[in-house]
Amino acid sequence: MIAVIIPAHNEARRLGRCLKSVKTAVDQAQQAGHQVEVVVVLDSCTDSSAAVAKRHGVHLLHIDARNVGTARRCGAAFMLRRGARWLACTDADSQVPPTWLLSQLGCSAEVVCGTVHVQHWQPWQTADLRKLYRSRYQAQEGHRHVHGANLGICAAAYERVGGFQPLPAHEDVQLVADLQASGARIVWTARHSVATSSRRDSRARDGFADYLAGLQAHLM
Template sequence: MSTLEPDTGLTSTGPARELCIAMPMLNEEKLVRQSLESLAAQSFRDFTVVVVDNGSTDSSCGIVAAFAAEHPDMDIRLLHDAEKGTGAAADTGMRFGVEHGARWLARTDTDCLAAPNWTARIMAAFDDGLELVAGQLIPREDEGITRRERLMMLLAVEVASFFGKVRPGNKGEGYLGPYQMLPGCNMAITAEMYHRSGGFPRTRIEDLHEDRALSNRVRKLTRRYALRRDVVVFGSSRRVKAWGLKNTLAWYADHRYRPEHVDIR
């Protein structure tokens, strides 16, 4: 399933720190360094970063290795997962944390920027007793979109969250609490709950939204989950720029829009 990236000097052996951050990656040579820099700037830095390459053909892996060499104080691991899919890659990173002794797990993506207090606010949420934390997703400010477009995207996230609560697929027997939209690129979960729930399904993004599936799995096991708006990640707007806001929303609403190219770079 996953293997150590060869000849990088990064190791997959040895225990992880108590907080382990999984980062799926596919051909992110333009953005991955910025994402890692945002983690290097965290106010709380006692964590392991597991970058899971999902078949990159560009220089992404080399950039990760170079960044790790420049930041020897950070615990950065680089794995390969040949099984195509954001769900598969995310699950590999999360299970690395579970299997290497982490107590808490988080996920962001390699096209995102974590706010400087992201990990600190995650730890505060766990201190409050949460087992699953959904963070606030805000559009990046460096991708050339206008203020109006950013506001529309923020509104769209709120609308999507509301419709998620009334969506028939998110209702049924066995749920202990209401649906909570879970941004895959801004979430955290205890290692124990990740293991109990079965974690992210090992799927391709074209087939299933793995973050929604995980949220629904957790809702059958605990009420201790919530949105924390102070847990902030700035996400890429490139799908909106490529597809338009309407089509992007349709894509996240059960893949009602199916573009020819899903991996926008």
């Protein structure tokens, strides 16, 4: 079974778009003969994220950790107990392409690190900021970016290294580093880029929003 794991903290505004894109990717994988299940890990949500997720018929986990590493870890543990053999991770403010799951499996690897792209830049994000961001980002095969919004892991390799650590940030980077150290076969690809938000209100400190803010500060 393929498991899709999505952590969410007060993401009612964006979660529906995420789950709609995931459903399209799930449908393609199921048409190819794969069983797929989706779980949204609702971490300390005080908005209507749960109601949004329920409308999409996915599994829900409620935790009170306010920690993205813990949320991903809980989601993975839940799906492993259900028999998952592949873990596909994305974020609640992101939208995956239709071929996302099949492309990950097609890489024939233990770990697949994909790229992201900004779908809609915000008005405050100037042309200079966009230029600087693109100059520092390698949207190509063999890149070395790690994004929790676009990450696939073989369940056996994941369990071998102890899974996501309960870190408030960079839990994805730590997991991939642990997998590299274990000798896991990793593919770094740009073939199935995930659209992510250029939001200013970061849900995880030192995440993508804070990275963009740091680039903006560099220009000032």
